[in-house]
Amino acid sequence: MNNDVFRALADPTRRAILHLLGKGSLTAGDIAAQFPQSASTISGHFAVLMNAGLVVQERQGQRLVYHINMSVVEDAVAVLLSLVGSTNGAQPAEAKDAKRNDDE
Amino acid sequence: MNNDVFRALADPTRRAILHLLGKGSLTAGDIAAQFPQSASTISGHFAVLMNAGLVVQERQGQRLVYHINMSVVEDAVAVLLSLVGSTNGAQPAEAKDAKRNDDE
């Protein structure tokens, strides 16, 4: 389900990986080199991203090249927009400047 | 940060809550009534959604009415789109019909 997609997107390292791949495909090693975690940990993140369909891997000799699968990201966007979809502006006055612990 | 937003979105129950709120604001009780989990569990989900800024609560007498905060959902959409942003179509041939364990 697309639940796997949202779960995959929940981790900041995985979003960072997607961000890199959004700029161009890269090998597992090149990606891993940009993060403080061990290669095995990053490999685990690849597995989650693959399982969600967010990335695709392609072997090039000794190395594995990862590519982003844009359509799946776009599907997630569509789901989010559909949440908001049915117009409901009925926010109370306080909602304008509502407490956004968000930025912590 | 917006990490809280993506984590909040990772849970299917919370997305379902947002889906309901997208159609109109509801009281905590009315929402809880639509899920199999206990009221306290659903309340926990509200706390996560609030902390992410995805919803806002307003007291109306004995009850708490929850409202969706559309702008935060839209911010998340923007982040996702920015991941894909920088055009990179360089998918290998196999990517077309790539294995999407997604739909399990």
Added chain:
DNA sequence: TGTATATTTCGGTATATGGCGAAATACCGA
């Protein structure tokens, strides 16, 4: 075939998460 390189898989650990019921809190109406 044997060695080096790239990457994943495995086993383990610590922490986070989602679930529950019971108790606490907030508000209403008598």
Added chain:
DNA sequence: TCGGTATTTCGCCATATACCGAAATATACA
């Protein structure tokens, strides 16, 4: 102020997740 309704907060437990280093696998090349 007291009892009732609505909702959250508080332990508590089970499972999931992120992380690591070591071992296994895959490919290249001499």
